[in-house]
Amino acid sequence: MINIALCIYSAVKLKLIMQKIVIFFTLIQTFSVLGTADLEVGFYQDSCPNTEQIVRSTMEQHYSADLKIAPAILRLHFHDCFVRGCDGSVLISSSSSEKTSPFNAGLSGFEVIDDAKNRLESGCPGIVSCADILALAARDAVSLTGGPSWEVATGRRDGSVSSALDTFNLPTPFDSVAVLKQKFLAKGLSAQDLVTLTGAHTIGRAECRLVSYRLYNYTGKGDVDPSINTNFANILSMQCPRKGSGRNLIPMDTGSPDVFDSTFFFNVVQGNGVLESDQKILDDMSTRAYVRTYAGFDQAANSFESAFADAMQKMGGIEVKTGSEGNIRKVCSVLN
């Protein structure tokens, strides 16, 4: 009888200890989640309810004055996210900031983000991060050019470091597909994401200096890159003459450089990719099928747009600072 009572007593005690252990671990989990809050759609709903409309109307205004703003902002967001995460570090102006790196040559559109920030600061000072403004503006850039739209989770905090030395992991048009895949994988993005996000080149332009070597001296013997369609090589040679054209800007999606569509992939399948890295995603077996699918060869052509929206949401979450990390900059081009 005494033995049975002892057994029941031990079982009850063990149960209580187990309950305490469960409560302890639940508390630890809760505190660690509080320290690193996640991004959230509508993060500014209470603190600055008009955030998304203000960014949108700023974009609309700049875009109606100059269509080139849309691709510029989209590229800016990409270059922000790949270096120290999406934390607005690309926006900083200083003698050694990311902006000064050769990897970031040709970036533009900074004034649009500064403008949106000014407008937001006048109603909600110190609330909306520059990193979020850029992520929202990039979404608007795509929808303004006829592409998809998506919900942007917000709550990013701004970084307090911006160094040109950190930009080496940005992809270049001279990288092999293996290297590009590696650079994307390091940011949690797959081979499919690489192809999908490269589709951003459906809008915007590239300088001839990044293309001419494919036309005039591909292997150092005065030859043409054999992956370029011959007719297209002739067109490119007219746009980028051998001498003095380095700074000329040429469309990366021949035929519709101001419209967000899937013709970029169709062009690549035809050998009409402008950047070498754009053309090479057709040759590599791990990326080829996605290019063909988005071009409309293997499946419905419009699968690109929804994949692009998903990939942008993924890219916008790279190494973000949230909760008590980072800060909210007062001026986007200046560290607090």
Ligand code: HEM
């Ligand atoms: C896959 C690796 C990528 C490489 C190697 C690459 C490279 C380049 C290069 C060389 C240019 C032309 C820059 C100039 O002439 O100044 C460019 C432009 C552009 N890139 Fe990329 N890019 C890549 C991925 C991306 C991604 C992921 C996005 C956005 C999601 C993006 C968006 C753009 C846009 C919109 C432009 C046109 C900019 C303008 O017209 O102002 N790129 N890219």
